[in-house]
Amino acid sequence: MISNAAIDELAASLPGRVSTSPVDLTDYSRDQGPVVQTILPSAVIRAQSVEDVQALLGWATRHGVPVVSRGAGSGLSGGAHATTGSVILSLELMNRIVEINPVDETAVVEPGVINADLNAAVAEHGLMYAPDPASYRWSTIGGNVATNAGGLRCAKYGVTRDSVLALDVVLADGTLVSTGHRTFKGVAGYDLTALMTGSEGTLGVIVGITVRLRYLPRAVRTLAAFFDSFPAAAAGVLAIGRARVQPAILELLDGRTLEALDGAHGSDLRQRGGSLLLIRTDGFGAAAEAEAIRAALVGLGASVSDEGSEEADRLVDLRRHSRGDEVDDLYRVGEDVAVPKSQLVRYVAELEAMASRHDVRLKVVAHAGDGNLHPTFWVDRSEGERAQERLEEALDESVRCALDLGGTITGEHGVGQYKRRWLPWEQSPEILELQARVKQAFDPLGILNPGKAIVS
Amino acid sequence: MISNAAIDELAASLPGRVSTSPVDLTDYSRDQGPVVQTILPSAVIRAQSVEDVQALLGWATRHGVPVVSRGAGSGLSGGAHATTGSVILSLELMNRIVEINPVDETAVVEPGVINADLNAAVAEHGLMYAPDPASYRWSTIGGNVATNAGGLRCAKYGVTRDSVLALDVVLADGTLVSTGHRTFKGVAGYDLTALMTGSEGTLGVIVGITVRLRYLPRAVRTLAAFFDSFPAAAAGVLAIGRARVQPAILELLDGRTLEALDGAHGSDLRQRGGSLLLIRTDGFGAAAEAEAIRAALVGLGASVSDEGSEEADRLVDLRRHSRGDEVDDLYRVGEDVAVPKSQLVRYVAELEAMASRHDVRLKVVAHAGDGNLHPTFWVDRSEGERAQERLEEALDESVRCALDLGGTITGEHGVGQYKRRWLPWEQSPEILELQARVKQAFDPLGILNPGKAIVS
Ligand SMILES: Cc1cc2nc3c(=O)[nH]c(=O)nc-3n(C[C@H](O)[C@H](O)[C@H](O)COP(=O)(O)OP(=O)(O)OC[C@H]3O[C@@H](n4cnc5c(N)ncnc54)[C@H](O)[C@@H]3O)c2cc1C
Ligand SMILES: Cc1cc2nc3c(=O)[nH]c(=O)nc-3n(C[C@H](O)[C@H](O)[C@H](O)COP(=O)(O)OP(=O)(O)OC[C@H]3O[C@@H](n4cnc5c(N)ncnc54)[C@H](O)[C@@H]3O)c2cc1C
Numbered sequence: 001m002i003s004n005a006a007i008d009e010l011a012a013s014l015p016g017r018v019s020t021s022p023v024d025l026t027d028y029s030r031d032q033g034p035v036v037q038t039i040l041p042s043a044v045i046r047a048q049s050v051e052d053v054q055a056l057l058g059w060a061t062r063h064g065v066p067v068v069s070r071g072a073g074s075g076l077s078g079g080a081h082a083t084t085g086s087v088i089l090s091l092e093l094m095n096r097i098v099e100i101n102p103v104d105e106t107a108v109v110e111p112g113v114i115n116a117d118l119n120a121a122v123a124e125h126g127l128m129y130a131p132d133p134a135s136y137r138w139s140t141i142g143g144n145v146a147t148n149a150g151g152l153r154c155a156k157y158g159v160t161r162d163s164v165l166a167l168d169v170v171l172a173d174g175t176l177v178s179t180g181h182r183t184f185k186g187v188a189g190y191d192l193t194a195l196m197t198g199s200e201g202t203l204g205v206i207v208g209i210t211v212r213l214r215y216l217p218r219a220v221r222t223l224a225a226f227f228d229s230f231p232a233a234a235a236g237v238l239a240i241g242r243a244r245v246q247p248a249i250l251e252l253l254d255g256r257t258l259e260a261l262d263g264a265h266g267s268d269l270r271q272r273g274g275s276l277l278l279i280r281t282d283g284f285g286a287a288a289e290a291e292a293i294r295a296a297l298v299g300l301g302a303s304v305s306d307e308g309s310e311e312a313d314r315l316v317d318l319r320r321h322s323r324g325d326e327v328d329d330l331y332r333v334g335e336d337v338a339v340p341k342s343q344l345v346r347y348v349a350e351l352e353a354m355a356s357r358h359d360v361r362l363k364v365v366a367h368a369g370d371g372n373l374h375p376t377f378w379v380d381r382s383e384g385e386r387a388q389e390r391l392e393e394a395l396d397e398s399v400r401c402a403l404d405l406g407g408t409i410t411g412e413h414g415v416g417q418y419k420r421r422w423l424p425w426e427q428s429p430e431i432l433e434l435q436a437r438v439k440q441a442f443d444p445l446g447i448l449n450p451g452k453a454i455v456s
Numbered sequence: 457m458i459s460n461a462a463i464d465e466l467a468a469s470l471p472g473r474v475s476t477s478p479v480d481l482t483d484y485s486r487d488q489g490p491v492v493q494t495i496l497p498s499a500v501i502r503a504q505s506v507e508d509v510q511a512l513l514g515w516a517t518r519h520g521v522p523v524v525s526r527g528a529g530s531g532l533s534g535g536a537h538a539t540t541g542s543v544i545l546s547l548e549l550m551n552r553i554v555e556i557n558p559v560d561e562t563a564v565v566e567p568g569v570i571n572a573d574l575n576a577a578v579a580e581h582g583l584m585y586a587p588d589p590a591s592y593r594w595s596t597i598g599g600n601v602a603t604n605a606g607g608l609r610c611a612k613y614g615v616t617r618d619s620v621l622a623l624d625v626v627l628a629d630g631t632l633v634s635t636g637h638r639t640f641k642g643v644a645g646y647d648l649t650a651l652m653t654g655s656e657g658t659l660g661v662i663v664g665i666t667v668r669l670r671y672l673p674r675a676v677r678t679l680a681a682f683f684d685s686f687p688a689a690a691a692g693v694l695a696i697g698r699a700r701v702q703p704a705i706l707e708l709l710d711g712r713t714l715e716a717l718d719g720a721h722g723s724d725l726r727q728r729g730g731s732l733l734l735i736r737t738d739g740f741g742a743a744a745e746a747e748a749i750r751a752a753l754v755g756l757g758a759s760v761s762d763e764g765s766e767e768a769d770r771l772v773d774l775r776r777h778s779r780g781d782e783v784d785d786l787y788r789v790g791e792d793v794a795v796p797k798s799q800l801v802r803y804v805a806e807l808e809a810m811a812s813r814h815d816v817r818l819k820v821v822a823h824a825g826d827g828n829l830h831p832t833f834w835v836d837r838s839e840g841e842r843a844q845e846r847l848e849e850a851l852d853e854s855v856r857c858a859l860d861l862g863g864t865i866t867g868e869h870g871v872g873q874y875k876r877r878w879l880p881w882e883q884s885p886e887i888l889e890l891q892a893r894v895k896q897a898f899d900p901l902g903i904l905n906p907g908k909a910i911v912s
Contacts, residue, residue: 003720014648035498069570101796101798103694103697103698103797103798104796104797104798105697105797106796126700127700147643148647150641154641157852158618159615159641160652161590162614162618166504171886171890175738175886177884177886177887178884178887179887181793181863181864182796182862182863183794183796183826183827183828183862183863183864183867184794184797184826184827184828185606185610185615185794185823185827185828185864185867185868186656186794186864186866186867187603187864187866187867187868187869187870187871187885188864188865188866188871188875188879188882189652189879189883189887189888189891189909189910190651190655190659190869190891190894190910191604191617191651191653191654191890192652192887192890192894192911193532193651194617194647194650194651195646195650195894196648197650198643198646198647199646203863205769213703214702215700215702216700218700225516229853238559240560241559241561244582244583244671244672244674245671245740246670246671275878280766283739283741284701284740284741284742284744284748285739285740285741285744286740287742288740289740292740310809320564323652336640338637338640338642339557339639339642340557340560340562340638340639341560341561342559342560344555367641370639370640370641371639371640371641372639372640373583374640405640406638407637407638407639408637408639408641408642408643408644409644410644411639411641411642411643411644412643413643414643415643415644415645423644423645426644427644427645428625428633428634430631430633431633431634431635431645431648434633434648434897434898435645435646435648437897437898438648438651438894438897440645440897441890441894441896442890442892442893453645454645454646455645
C-alpha cells in the first residue's frame with residue numbers, strides 16, 4: 001500500500017488535483033462493467049495539464065504505485081476499475097478542443113473531450129468524427145482511443161483506430177512522446193499509434209489526440225424493418241450484404257429488446273414483429289442504397305417502414321445513445337462477442353438455445369453490419385448464488401460458441417478486467433507472451449493499469 | 457560471413473529451395489529502390505510452405521544469419537535490399553489463394569499472391585480487395601502488408617492496414633503465431649496485426665493473411681480536369697474537399713509528367729494544360745458526386761472532360777499501373793512525402809523553387825486526396841558526382857520542407873534502407889528508442905532485416 005507520506009508528497013506537488021475524499025474514492029472506484037470485488041483507490045487525481053500527468057507518473061514510478069487512467073468511466077469491461085493500491089488518474093478536466101482544421105479535415109483534442117462535443121463542434125464545418133459508440137454523449141475521446149471503441153457508424157466508416165492519426169502519450173516514467181503523423185497517410189517506423197489504440201491504459205496515458213474527420217453526409221435515409229423472428233432478421237443482414245450495399249448503420253434488435261423499449265416508451269414495437277433491423281444509408285447514394293436494401297428485405301418478407309418515416313429515425317436515435325441496458329452486475333452481464341457474418345444466423349439460434357438450457361434470460365442487440373453482438377444475460381437477483389452460477393455458465397458457453405464459429409471474445413468493449421479469463425481461450429500462449437513483452441518494453445515496472453487488457 | 461557448411465546444412469534441410477547461383481544472387485540482391493552499395497546475399501531461399509519458413513528461421517537463429525524477406529521486389533525504399541551476410545527469403549512461390557468467403561466478405565491468402573490476382577478472383581463475387589498500389593499487377597499481398605502499401609483507391613477505402621484482419625507470422629526463432637481475428641471488429645489484446653503491418657520484415661515473416669473485402673462498385677464516373685498550372689490543380693484538390701465530396705481516386709500529375717506521357721504514348725496532354733487532376737467517384741452516388749466535383753472545378757477555370765469520356769478512364773488506368781518512372785538510382789530518386797492537405801499548394805510551389813535552385817529536374821505525381829506526393833528529382837548522368845550532390849541537396853530539402861509543413865518523410869513506400877537517414881528528422885530520440893525496444897521484444901538477436909525501417 002501507498003504510505004500517507006507518499007500521498008502527501010503527491011498532493012503537495014499537484015495542489016488541488018488530488019482527492020482522497022471517501023465520495024471520490026467510491027465514485028471513481030469503478031466503471032460500468034461488472035464488479036467482482038470492490039476495491040477503492042488510494043487517491044483520485046484530476047489532471048489539468050500534460051505536466052500534471054507527467055508529474056503523477058514520475059511520482060508513481062518513484063513509489064511503484066499502479067495508475068489507472070480514466071475518461072468518463074463508461075467502459076463495460078472493468079478497464080477503469082481500481083485495483084489494489086492503485087490511484088485513479090482522471091483525464092476528464094483535460095477537455096479542450098485544441099484545434100479544428102476544416103481544410104486538413106483534422107482536429108486535435110485533449111483526452112477528456114466528450115465524443116458528442118467534438119462532433120457538435122466539427123459539424124459546423126460540414127465534418128464529423130465518425131466513431132460513435134452508443135455512449136457518445138458521455139464517453140471521452142481518450143477513452144474511445146484507449147478501448148478502440150466501435151459504434152454504430154463504423155459499419156461504413158471504421159472503428160476508432162481508423163480515425164486516429166497521431167497521439168501524445170505520457171509513458172510510465174513520465175516521458176512525453178508523440179506518435180503518428182498529421183497527414184492521412186504515413187508509414188515512418190512502427191505503427192505505435194495503432195498499438196496504443198485499444199491498449200486500455202496499459203502502455204501509456206493518452207494526453208493528446210489528432211483525429212481525421214469525415215464529411216458529414218448531406219443526404220440520409222433510414223429504414224426500420226420488422227421480421228417475424230430474430231433469425232429471420234439476421235438473415236436480412238446477409239441479404240443486404242448479398243446485395244453489396246454498404247449501409248452506414250445496421251443495427252439488429254431482438255424481441256426482448258423491443259419489449260423493453262415498449263415498456264420504457266409505451267410503444268408497440270413487439271406487436272409489430274419479433275425482431276427489428278434499423279438501417280441508415282448516407283451520402284450522395286443514400287436514396288438509391290435505401291431502395292436496394294428495401295427491395296432485398298421485402299423479398300424476405302420483412303415489413304419495411306415508408307420512405308421518410310419519422311419513426312425509423314427516432315428509433316435509430318434511441319439506439320444511438322443507449323445500450324438499452326442497466327448497469328451490469330453479477331446478476332446481469334452484457335456481452336460483446338463478434339462472429340463472421342456468415343455465422344450470424346447460427347450464433348443467434350445458439351444463443352437462444354443456451355439461454356433456455358441454462359434457464360437464464362437473454363436480450364440481444366447487435367451492430368449487425370460488423371457481426372458484433374451484445375447479448376445480455378440475466379437472472380433474478382432473488383434466486384441468489386445458484387442463479388449466478390447458471391449465468392456464468394451461459395456466459396462462458398456463449399463466448400466459447402462465438403470462438404468456435406471463428407469469432408472473438410470482444411468486438412469493441414475491450415478485455416478490461418472482466419474478460420481476462422476468456423483471453424487465453426482466444427489467444428495462444430505465444431501471443432500472450434508477445435503481448436507481455438510489448439508491455440514490458442513500454443512499462444518495465446508494470447505500473448500502468450496492471451491486471452487489465454492482457455494476461456501475463 | 458556464413459560458412460559454407462552452414463549453407464550446406466540449410467540446403468540439405470530445404471532441398472530444392474536454396475540457390476547460390478550467381479544469377480539468383482544478383483537478381484535478388486535488390487528491390488526497385490536506390491542502391492547506395494551493391495551487396496550480394498549469401499543465398500536465396502524460395503519457400504514453398506510455412507514449414508520451410510520456420511526451418512529457415514530456426515537455422516538463421518542458430519547461426520545468427522540476417523534474413524531479408526522478399527515479395528516481388530517492387531519496393532521503392534530498399535527494404536528488400538540484401539545486406540552484409542544476409543540471405544534472401546523469397547515468398548513468391550507461396551502464392552495460393554487459400555479461401556474466398558463471399559458471405560463473410562473475407563479472403564485468406566498466402567503472402568506471395570499478387571495483388572491483381574486476388575482482385576481478379578474476388579471480382580467474380582462482386583467484391584474487391586481495396587488497397588491498389590500502382591504496382592498491383594506485380595507486387596505481393598505479403599509485401600503490401602509489410603509496407604502498409606497505399607494506392608489510388610485508398611483516398612476513399614483506406615490503406616492496407618484498414619483491410620487486414622489477421623496474420624500468420626513466423627517469428628525470428630521459427631515460432632508460428634496468429635494475430636488478429638476473422639471478424640471485421642475485434643479488440644482482444646494489443647493490435648499486433650497493425651504493428652506487423654508496415655514493419656518491413658523486421659518483426660516477423662508474414663506467411664498468411666486474412667483480408668476484409670469491399671463491395672465492387674457497380675457505378676463509376678471518371679473525370680479528367682486540366683488546369684493551367686500545377687498550383688492551380690492543387691487548389692482544385694482543396695475545392696473538392698471544400699465541396700465535401702469523397703472521390704475514390706484523386707490523382708495529380710504535373711506538366712513534366714504529362715510531357716513524359718506524351719513522349720511515351722504520342723498524346724497531346726501537355727498542350728491541353730499545365731497540370732492534370734484525375735478523379736474517379738464510385739458507388740450508388742457516383743454520378744451525383746462527379747457532378748458536384750465538376751461544378752467545383754469548372755468554377756476554378758479547369759477544363760473538365762465530358763461525361764463518359766473514354767480518355768479519362770484510359771488515363772486513370774494508365775496511372776493505376778505505372779509510377780510513370782524508371783527504376784531509381786543515384787541520379788534519379790522518387791520521393792514519397794505526405795503533407796496536410798492545406799499545405800499542398802504551398803508544398804508544390806516550394807518543390808518547384810527547390811528544383812530550380814539546385815538545378816535538378818523535377819516531375820511530380822501525387823495521390824492528392826491523401827496529400828501524398830511523389831516528386832521525382834533527377835540529374836544528367838553525364839554530369840557525374842557534382843550533380844549527384846545537387847540531387848541529394850534537393851532531396852534533403854524537399855524532405856525537410858515536408859516536415860516543416862507538418863508532413864512525413866514517407867506516405868506509403870516505407871523507410872526501408874534508403875530513408876533511414878531522414879527518420880530522426882521526423883521522430884524524436886524517445887520514439888526511436890521505443891521502436892528499438894519493440895524490435896528487441898520480437899527479435900532479440902536482431903536477425904530480421906537488420907538496418908531497415910527503424911533507427912536504433
Ligand atoms: C450505454 C453505453 C453504450 C456503449 N456503447 C458502446 C459502443 O457502441 N461501442 C463501444 O465500443 N463501446 C460502447 N460502450 C463502452 C464505453 O463507452 C467505451 O468503451 C468508451 O470508449 C469508454 O470511454 P470512457 O471515456 O468512458 O473511458 P473509461 O471507461 O473511463 O476507460 C476505458 C478504458 O480506457 C482507459 N483510458 C481511459 N482514458 C484513457 C487515457 N486518456 N489514456 C489511457 N487510457 C485511458 C481506462 O483505463 C480503461 O481501461 C458503451 C457504454 C455504455 C455505458
Ligand atoms: C511502378 C511502381 C508503382 C508503385 N506504386 C505504389 C503505390 O501506389 N503505393 C505504394 O504503397 N507502393 C507503391 N510501390 C512500391 C511497392 O510496390 C510497394 O511497397 C509494395 O507493397 C511492395 O510489395 P512487394 O511484394 O514487391 O515487396 P518487396 O519489395 O519484395 O518488399 C517490400 C518490403 O516488405 C518486406 N516483405 C516482403 N514480403 C514480406 C513478408 N511476406 N513478410 C515480411 N516482410 C516482407 C521486405 O523485406 C521489404 O522490406 C510502387 C512500386 C513500383 C515499382
